[in-house]
Amino acid sequence: MTNIRVLRDIAARKGVKAHEVVRRAYLACARNQTLEPQIRYQAQLQLNNFGRYSRPTTVKNRCTISGRGRGIIGEFGLSRYSFRMKALAGELPGVFKASW
Known part of the structure; x- marks a missing residue:
């Protein structure tokens, strides 16, 4: 929704x-x-x-998933939390978890 x-x-x-x-x-x-x-x-x-x-x-920049208006990563159009969840699930191309 x-x-x-x-x-x-x-x-x-x-x-x-x-x-x-x-x-x-x-x-x-x-x-x-x-x-x-x-x-x-x-x-x-x-x-x-x-x-x-x-x-x-x-x-106003808003997250396309949650509608949140703060902490938006402009390149992806996602909030910090939504970006993290999609990145951990492997749904964002070219984004990988860092391995130190």
Whole structure:
């Protein structure tokens, strides 16, 4: 069963990806000091009309198994504990237990 936090994070990532180009264009217009104030104001209004999942700050690295938001190993997308359990079970390619 998939954790609701993971589903929410997936939705946020899809929304950010879908609106990234237009959002960056409006942001560039809003920050451009050489443009007229009215144009900059309209760009700022358009930025405010975007939904919740169009902002890149809503994306958070989460474990794809447990939904945990802390201690994420980014290369695998797993939390420390989930990574350890999968590595010990031999389910991660190229990851082996160290032998000192």
